[in-house]
Amino acid sequence: xLDLAKSRWHPIAAAHDLPLRHVFHGQLLxxxxxxxxxxxxxxxxxxxxCLHRGVRLSxxxxxxxxLKCQYHxxxxxxxxxxxxxxxxxxxxxxxxxxxxxxxxxxxxxxLVWSAEEPQGEVPEVAGLAEGRLLALRGIPVNxxxxxxxxxxxxxxxxxxxxxxxxxxxxxxxxxxxxxxxxRSSEADxxxxxxxxxxxxxxxxxxxxxxxxxxxxxxARLAVLRHHNELLSRLRLAVEAEAAREPAPAPLEPVxxxxxxxxxxxxxxxxxxxxxxxxxxxxxxWLAADxxxxxxxxxxxxxxxxxxxxxxxxxHLPNGLxxxxxxTNGPGESDSYVIGVKLERDSKGGSTCLHETVREGDVLxxxxxxxxxxxxxxxxxxxxxxxxxxxxxxxxxxxxxxxQNLVHELHYFAQNEAQLAFPEKTSTLGASLKPHLGLSPDQxxxxxxxxxxGYGPDKHVYLCGxxxxxxxxxxxxxxxxxxxxxxxxxxxxxxxVIDDSTSFEVxxxxxxxxLTVPAGKTILEVMRDAGIDMPSSCEQGACGTCLATxxxxxxxxxxxxxxxxxxxxxxxxxxxxSRAKSARLVxxx
Amino acid sequence: xxxxRCTDQVILDLWHPLAALxxxxxxxxxxxxxxxxxxxxxxxxxxNAAVWRDRADLAEGSPVxxxxxxxxxxxxxxxxxxxxxxxxxxxxxxxxxxxxxxDRRKLNAATFGVNVSAPRAIENxxxxxxxxxxHTDILGAEPHTEVKEYDVEISVDRDEILATRCRFFQxxxxxxxxxxxxxxxxxxxxxxxxxxxxKSSPLDESRLDVIAVFLQPIDQEHVRAHMLxxxxxxxxxxxxxxxxxQTIFGQDKxxxxxxxxxxxxxxxxxxxxxxxxxxxxxYRRWLSQKGVTYGVIPAAT
Numbered sequence: 001x002l003d004l005a006k007s008r009w010h011p012i013a014a015a016h017d018l019p020l021r022h023v024f025h026g027q028l029l030x031x032x033x034x035x036x037x038x039x040x041x042x043x044x045x046x047x048x049x050c051l052h053r054g055v056r057l058s059x060x061x062x063x064x065x066x067l068k069c070q071y072h073x074x075x076x077x078x079x080x081x082x083x084x085x086x087x088x089x090x091x092x093x094x095x096x097x098x099x100x101x102x103x104x105x106x107x108x109x110x111l112v113w114s115a116e117e118p119q120g121e122v123p124e125v126a127g128l129a130e131g132r133l134l135a136l137r138g139i140p141v142n143x144x145x146x147x148x149x150x151x152x153x154x155x156x157x158x159x160x161x162x163x164x165x166x167x168x169x170x171x172x173x174x175x176x177x178x179x180x181x182x183r184s185s186e187a188d189x190x191x192x193x194x195x196x197x198x199x200x201x202x203x204x205x206x207x208x209x210x211x212x213x214x215x216x217x218x219a220r221l222a223v224l225r226h227h228n229e230l231l232s233r234l235r236l237a238v239e240a241e242a243a244r245e246p247a248p249a250p251l252e253p254v255x256x257x258x259x260x261x262x263x264x265x266x267x268x269x270x271x272x273x274x275x276x277x278x279x280x281x282x283x284x285w286l287a288a289d290x291x292x293x294x295x296x297x298x299x300x301x302x303x304x305x306x307x308x309x310x311x312x313x314x315h316l317p318n319g320l321x322x323x324x325x326x327t328n329g330p331g332e333s334d335s336y337v338i339g340v341k342l343e344r345d346s347k348g349g350s351t352c353l354h355e356t357v358r359e360g361d362v363l364x365x366x367x368x369x370x371x372x373x374x375x376x377x378x379x380x381x382x383x384x385x386x387x388x389x390x391x392x393x394x395x396x397x398x399x400x401x402x403q404n405l406v407h408e409l410h411y412f413a414q415n416e417a418q419l420a421f422p423e424k425t426s427t428l429g430a431s432l433k434p435h436l437g438l439s440p441d442q443x444x445x446x447x448x449x450x451x452x453g454y455g456p457d458k459h460v461y462l463c464g465x466x467x468x469x470x471x472x473x474x475x476x477x478x479x480x481x482x483x484x485x486x487x488x489x490x491x492x493x494x495x496v497i498d499d500s501t502s503f504e505v506x507x508x509x510x511x512x513x514l515t516v517p518a519g520k521t522i523l524e525v526m527r528d529a530g531i532d533m534p535s536s537c538e539q540g541a542c543g544t545c546l547a548t549x550x551x552x553x554x555x556x557x558x559x560x561x562x563x564x565x566x567x568x569x570x571x572x573x574x575x576x577s578r579a580k581s582a583r584l585v586x587x588x
Numbered sequence: 589x590x591x592x593r594c595t596d597q598v599i600l601d602l603w604h605p606l607a608a609l610x611x612x613x614x615x616x617x618x619x620x621x622x623x624x625x626x627x628x629x630x631x632x633x634x635x636n637a638a639v640w641r642d643r644a645d646l647a648e649g650s651p652v653x654x655x656x657x658x659x660x661x662x663x664x665x666x667x668x669x670x671x672x673x674x675x676x677x678x679x680x681x682x683x684x685x686x687x688x689x690x691d692r693r694k695l696n697a698a699t700f701g702v703n704v705s706a707p708r709a710i711e712n713x714x715x716x717x718x719x720x721x722x723h724t725d726i727l728g729a730e731p732h733t734e735v736k737e738y739d740v741e742i743s744v745d746r747d748e749i750l751a752t753r754c755r756f757f758q759x760x761x762x763x764x765x766x767x768x769x770x771x772x773x774x775x776x777x778x779x780x781x782x783x784x785x786x787k788s789s790p791l792d793e794s795r796l797d798v799i800a801v802f803l804q805p806i807d808q809e810h811v812r813a814h815m816l817x818x819x820x821x822x823x824x825x826x827x828x829x830x831x832x833x834q835t836i837f838g839q840d841k842x843x844x845x846x847x848x849x850x851x852x853x854x855x856x857x858x859x860x861x862x863x864x865x866x867x868x869x870x871y872r873r874w875l876s877q878k879g880v881t882y883g884v885i886p887a888a889t
Contacts (some may be wrong), residue, residue, distance in 0.1 A: 031847070049848055051860045053711075056846040071843050072717045072732065087733035088717040088864035098860055187746075258855040377731045405731055457732070 001363035002144050002202060003177050004029060006116035009123065010178065011208045013112040014135045017117055018043065023067065025058035028114060028363045028506060030251030032056070035101065035112065038078040038331055039064035043115050045079050047101035050074060051258060056348020058497040065331025065402055078331035085399075087509070090377040093307050093370035097259055106238075109210045110135035111196065117528040123375070125181060126174075126203045128212055134160075136177055136209035136224065139231045143242035150181040152195045154474050157230055157555035160215050160223045161189030202248040203299050207231055236278045273447020275315040275364035277303065279336070284359050287339050288420035293387060297335040299362065305333070308395040309372035309489075312336060313536050315364040317356060322349040323389035323537050325463075325489075326368060327421060329398030336368075339420050341388040362427045371535060371543030372489045372559070374399060381407040381449060384472055390420055392489060397428055408430055410450055411466065412443060426556055443468065447475045454480045462488040467560075483564045490559040492538040495575065497557050507531065508550055521548075521573040522584075531588065533574065540576035547574050592674050593624040596882035602779060603662075603804040605814050606639065607670055608696035613821030615841050619648040621672055623882070624807045627661070631717055632653055632781035639672040667816055668694055669802060669822055682748065682778035686798045687818055695826055697799075697815040697833035705883035706781040706803040706811050707852035707875060712840055713783045713801050714867045716756045722839050725759055729768065732757035742874055748778035751867040764858065772796075777853070777871055780880055781805060789820045799833070808883050809850040813837070830857040855887040 018037040025048065026033035032048035048056050052067040057076075061068040066075045066084060073087040094562035106113045106122050112132050113122045153175055158168045165186045172190070174181040182193045192212040197205050209231070209329035215223050235362070257352045279296035287293030304497035308330075309586050311323045324338035343350045357363070373395045375381075381400060385392040390411055398409040409428060412435045413419050425432050426566040434447055451472070453458065460481060463473050469488055476486045499519055506513045516525045525547055526533050536544035541556030549572050565571050572586070590823065594600060602838055606620050614633035619642060626642035627763050638654045639661040647651060664671040666681050685693065693764040703708060710719070717729025717735045721748045738754040755771040774786040774796070781803040786796035803811045815833055853859060854876045875884055 051864070054844060054849065054853075054859060056848060059842070059846050070721060072722045073730075086862060087730075088735040089862060090734050254856075257855065258860050260857060377733045380729060407720045587740070 002146055002199060002248070004199075005120040005375045009106070009113045009115045009121075011109075012045070012114045012198060012200050013386060014138060014208065014527070015107055015112060015140070017114065021062045021064055023060055023062050024058070026112075026114075027204075027392075029116070029199055029253070031116065031253035033114070034060065034067070035066060035105075036113065039410045040078070040331070040334070042079055042334070043105040043107060043112055044078060044081065045078075045105045045194065046101040047103075047255075049099055049100075049255070051083070051098060052207050063214050063331075064328065065401060075330070077305045077418055079307055079333040080302050080305040083306050084305060084330065084447070085376060085392075087376065090375040091373065092375040093309075098256050099305065101256060103302075105564035108231075109133055109194070109206055111210065122222055123179070123281070125179075125182075127192050128194055128210065130207065132214050132403070133210045133214065133225065134213070134215055134220065136211065136227050136231070139209075139228075140200070141205045141207060142203060143205060144203055144236045144248065145197040145205040147237055147242055148205045149175070149178055149180055149195075149197045151234060151241075152182075152197070155180070155182060155193075155195070155230065155234060157182075157184050157191075157193065158184055158226060159184045159189040159191035159215060160219070162186045162221070163193070163222050163226050165189075168417040190387070191193040201444045202251050203242070203559075207235075213291045223585050238476045240509055264325045275313060275321075277304075277365050277367065279363055279365055281357060281359050282335060284357070288422075289417040290342050291418070291420045291584070292340045293421065294340065294353070294357075295335045296363065296365065301490055302335060303336060304367050305343040305396075306336070306368040308371045308374045309392050309393070310368040310369050310370040310395075310397040311372075311536070311542065312338070313366035314338070315366075316349060316352045317361075317363075317584055318348055318352045320347070320349045320352065322353075325372075325395065327391050327394045327424065329395065329424070329427075330402050339388060339391045348580070353430070366536070369534075369542075369544055371546075372461075372463075372487065374461070375459055376400065376403065376405060377457070379406065379455070380456070381405065381458075382460040383407065383409040383422070384412070384447070384450065384460065385409065386461045386468040387418070389440075389462075389464030389468075389489075389491070389522050390425075391463075393461055394421060394424055396461060396494060398424065401431065408433055408450075410435060410446075412436075412438065412446075412468065417434075440467070444471055447472050448479070451476050451479045451481065454473065459485050459487065460487070461471045463491075466490060466492075466494050483562045488562075491540045492537070493557075493559045494542070495559065495576075497540075497576050498555075499578065501555070501578050503581070504583040505579070506551075506585045507584060508585055509588055516578070521576065522572075522578070526574065527588070528566075532586065535575055538575045543573070545574045547572050548587035550585040550587050555580045594674070594882050596880060598745055598878050598880050599677060599780065599805070599882040601673065601677055601679050601783070602675075603632055603664055603666075603671040603673050603681050603871075604781070605669045605671050606806050608699060609637075609665065609668055609670060610696055611699070615649050615651055617646050617650050617652050620804075620812075620854075621806045623805055625674060626704060627672070629670055629672070630657075635665070637663055637665060639670070663740070666815045667800070667802075668696060668725065669814060669816070673812045682782070682784075684784055684798065684800065684818070686796075691820065692818050693821050693826075693829065695817045695819075695830060697817045698813075698837055699815075699839055700841065702805075702811050702813055702841055702844055703809065703850070704811065704847060705809050705851045706805045707871070707880075707883050708847050708850065709801070709803055709811055709813060709844060709853065710777060710781065711784050711868045711871060712844055713785065714751065714774065714777070714871065715865075716754060717864045718843070719756055719758070723836055727758055728756060728834065729759040732759075732768065737863070740866045740868065740870045743749070743868055746778070748776055749777065749867065749870050751775040751870075775867060779866075780875060780878065781811075781883075791820050791822075795820060807885060849885060851883055851885050853885045853887075855885070858885070 024035040026035045034048045055071040075085040081100035083094045168184045168186040278299040282297040283295040385393045397409040536542045543560040554572040555578040557576045617805045630635040755770040758771040759768040776784040784800040800812040800816040836882040
């Protein structure tokens, strides 16, 4: 009877089955896998099924950073298997929880190993040194794995150094249900061969052989051919034997159901300012004059999937909470890289990061949130960055660059030394357009030039200092850009907040009426009443605490909503904005 | 009643297509499979036809006189196809009024075998989001990937699903201009295994081309897809019109055959719908409400 333990490691592919940008169709105990290596070397083993409509991901496209489903172009990130983009809804950031099932992956002995619920380590084989090995071609056999392994004990072959001989003595050094270790010797030549038998299904197996010692050139081909012929012969014999027995029923792996919230239309998850992730500062460096780069690696496990435009809250040792955009390109999922500009009038956020936080320090961060999502259905996308405003736009430009979508990244700075992350911007080629040392007037003229020639399906994304953003939005409007095509993110809200009013807030879905007194925000009053509301910057810039207004007139004091959204009166940022009417009814 | 392998009474009682009349040689026996049952049929070229369970004395290809066949199954000739049923079918098949308009070209674009369940194939037919990825540069093109809001209703009196106000960007939308434009679509699902789509006609702005897919379930995971065209086109040869649809279908086939599981899961938590999938969500609910079990994985109750 075949051992079906899900805890046991098995090889599911040879390392050489994963060439550049390939997706390999693997299978273990009846379960199919899409196996692919990202350009950074990471081996991904995923359930072979797009969560959307069940199409095999092994027919998907590996672009080196993400795997794209063939059916609807959904993109899944290296490492996390989290969905980063749904082309049918270009304006929306996918719910973070849309994540394919992933399986453990270990490379050892030239093979890729996995298990559904692995325990312990990949089996050690005495005498098999890592590195100097020759992995044989996998030989598929229509027979149960234990039957194949038993047969392999009688496998006879020549040592690699005496491939033309015929007098080799072969000894069984070890054997188990799924593996056989053989040593072949003739005269002074000896070769250790380990055969792992991968149980593909109840009645199908793959023999994965590994020989010790490297052989090169023509000799290597001769060795591979020698084993191909002998193993093919063994295959025919085993299959003939297995065919005499009734075939066992195929295994039926259980496909996990998606989470309940995914069964309905995705909704924003609700949480307050929580820092659930611990990261280590793996690297801190001068990313540009006055800008520190931080590479944040997880203490354990994987970081959550991010999308271009997303930011994290960083909880600082001095108690402050600050928001920073993730600058990573797609698939760069082993760490988050942020850029922090030292602000002269810092209240202690940037100073703390620049002066106190060092490599090796542990920080608490929030999950990434994306209130600045990037559409990828534009015929041309224009990014306009001022200074440290480069950070979200850098992530966006790298995403479009990876998909060969037309874009330009205009990067305004005082001088060349202030251009941050040259190692990232240099990958953008001619789409990067630096504009250095311009006066406000010259900047205005340049913006006018950049924003001329609006056409349908063009979009512009702005991030930079307040005055520059105001100018750019103004010019864009003048040049005929509709508000729906102009996307922006402010660093901070420099409006003077008037919190002197007092009014009532009715929460329609919670059936609750609250009074917001002068000096308190809607968000604070709701929190006090036990309503869990997500928030991040809490100054009206990031868009996290957005609520829908059903009735009443909002008094907008944020810098997140555009003019059309303000005028519509249907949205409000609960951290700073208030009511002009005596009462607001919110859809909460 | 003969016992059938399919035990889903809803499906047994439906009319199912077997073949395009234009492609059947007159006067000889033709074999086919419906719902795992081996059937034979014949037409005589004078508007008479018959369908019966496969019999040893009437081998495929042998001449046959329709008048003398006993044990005939229900028969309907409609929309250019021969239809039958293994249960008690309704008097009428769903209507396609445009089929009677005399100035339309009516063709069987193709009959394709596909290794997938009928409901998976229907969902694919209703889906616009895949146009830029599967029918690249024909029905869609990147970066124009958005599925705009549309309306879906389940019509109670007609017992069919209706998706309206559907629009999708199509490159070379008309022969008259080279630029792309939004093309309008209306989708109907009047039968669990059949769907009818209406699409802007490149020739006449006021009218719509009609394309229908009629799925013949071979078993739960295999179909023959019959595709009816009922279009406004006075210029192109049949083979040109057919080749276009065959290209489209040939692009869908490998995707459909790589869907897992092959039967359509009706449990809302089996897969991840998005707003663009509104019509598919309605279709899955409609199948659940009807109690369809054949070709689907019913939701656990």
